[in-house]
Amino acid sequence: MQETFNSLEQKVWDKLQQVTDPEITSVSLVEMGMIDGVQVDGEIATVRLIPTFVGCPALTMMESDITKAVSELEEIAEVNVIFTKNPIWTSDRITAEGREKLKEVGIAPPPLEAKQEGVWEIECPYCGSPRTVLDNIFGPTACRSIFYCSTCKNPFEAIKPV
Amino acid sequence: MTKQYNTPEEAKQDQQFCEALVELMYQLADDDLMMSHRGSEWLGLCPHIEEDVAFSSITQDTMGHAAMYYQMLEELGMGKADDLAHLRQPQEYKSAILVERVNGEGDYMENPDYDWGYAIARNYTYETFKKIRLDVLEASPYAPLADAAKKIKREQFYHLYHWGVWLNQLSDSTDVAQTRLNAAFAKTWEDVDSLFDLGPKADALVQAGLVPSGDELRTTFLNTMKEKLAGYNLAWPGEPTPVGESGRDGLHSEAFVDALAQLSEVYKLAPQANW
Numbered sequence A: 001m002q003e004t005f006n007s008l009e010q011k012v013w014d015k016l017q018q019v020t021d022p023e024i025t026s027v028s029l030v031e032m033g034m035i036d037g038v039q040v041d042g043e044i045a046t047v048r049l050i051p052t053f054v055g056c057p058a059l060t061m062m063e064s065d066i067t068k069a070v071s072e073l074e075e076i077a078e079v080n081v082i083f084t085k086n087p088i089w090t091s092d093r094i095t096a097e098g099r100e101k102l103k104e105v106g107i108a109p110p111p112l113e114a115k116q117e118g119v120w121e122i123e124c125p126y127c128g129s130p131r132t133v134l135d136n137i138f139g140p141t142a143c144r145s146i147f148y149c150s151t152c153k154n155p156f157e158a159i160k161p162v
Numbered sequence B: 001m002t003k004q005y006n007t008p009e010e011a012k013q014d015q016q017f018c019e020a021l022v023e024l025m026y027q028l029a030d031d032d033l034m035m036s037h038r039g040s041e042w043l044g045l046c047p048h049i050e051e052d053v054a055f056s057s058i059t060q061d062t063m064g065h066a067a068m069y070y071q072m073l074e075e076l077g078m079g080k081a082d083d084l085a086h087l088r089q090p091q092e093y094k095s096a097i098l099v100e101r102v103n104g105e106g107d108y109m110e111n112p113d114y115d116w117g118y119a120i121a122r123n124y125t126y127e128t129f130k131k132i133r134l135d136v137l138e139a140s141p142y143a144p145l146a147d148a149a150k151k152i153k154r155e156q157f158y159h160l161y162h163w164g165v166w167l168n169q170l171s172d173s174t175d176v177a178q179t180r181l182n183a184a185f186a187k188t189w190e191d192v193d194s195l196f197d198l199g200p201k202a203d204a205l206v207q208a209g210l211v212p213s214g215d216e217l218r219t220t221f222l223n224t225m226k227e228k229l230a231g232y233n234l235a236w237p238g239e240p241t242p243v244g245e246s247g248r249d250g251l252h253s254e255a256f257v258d259a260l261a262q263l264s265e266v267y268k269l270a271p272q273a274n275w
Helices: A002-018 A059-069 A097-106 B008-013 B014-039 B049-075 B081-085 B115-135 B143-171 B174-197 B204-208 B214-231 B254-263 B265-268
Strands: A024-028 A033-042 A044-049 A076-081 A130-134 A144-149 A155-159
Touching: A002 A033, A002 A044, A002 A059, A024 A097, A059 A076, A097 B115, A097 B174, A130 B049, A155 B254, B008 B014, B014 B081, B014 B115, B014 B204, B014 B254, B049 B081, B049 B143, B081 B265, B115 B143, B115 B174, B115 B214, B143 B174, B174 B214, B254 B265
Parallel strands: A044 A076
Antiparallel strands: A033 A044, A130 A144, A144 A155
């Protein structure tokens, strides 16, 4: 009984696991910690999405990607995506899998329990060296910064702790 | 204990509170909108490419903050968010005079003889004020605004930090840099009082528990800036003097009208376009 009740919601979660961040396509929205919850009411699925940065231009894309992916489920006739303001997205919402996948594409995950006190320390995603230098707090997207590794001489990006 | 309003519907039940809230929301939204527009006019003109990237990100974030506030105004029944940002008459905008000033001589397309020192001073000043205002809003009696403030603060931290890095490096470099920064702060100071102006409905805003008085904001701001500027070895520009016209009362310069016309040009041409 319990299983039947939860199975459809679980299917929606599985679909969401396939939807990736449009700007970092190796990581899913679930792994980015952007899904606050899923609710299925009859044939209507409601997905609560937490925006990372307020001015993120990728939000509408994520909304349509979610709608498309979840609509593939036969049991679902309608998908609603709600952007929530509470809770707020913080970088420690990124899951352990998400952190590993970020490293694989050369993006350093934010330090855990990051405090916003200016320059933070980060390990190089390529060689693991802590000898890194912040080049620019602002990177190619609002949520990323640019670093340089003094050990392996690679420039790399890092998710900003927020 | 101030009454709490958890949803737009609850706020709308209390007409007096809602009117004050809407007034404040316009001030917040319009300040960020115009500041972001002025920032966007630096695109491609910054001192180096990393700065172009940084200033663009800050500008994008700030426009996002404005959009979030307009969205909240929409929820309060004020009309469509995009229309609020683009289609109001200039005299309906409540932004402070400080945010509407041009970046310098000339114009973006032809001969932008902009003043980077002024960009640093104005942005540092604005972000310092914004932080103080967000600190207050975090405990807002209107829960959606408190949530928004918490969210915005996490991003805004980096903006203020960024302008601080410029001050740190330039104030400690050459005499020219220091002289230009001091001049830039003096120029910024001509308009700084416009930030603490709460507009014609000031009393209602304070009574609703939405903001402390303009005087209180002013004192907090001046104390903070005094300490910061001293830390950067920059001259104290002195006690700010009142600004002639009140942007919060819809009295804006020709520069504002021009900026608004440019900002809303695309939306007026193609209202279906997303921004």
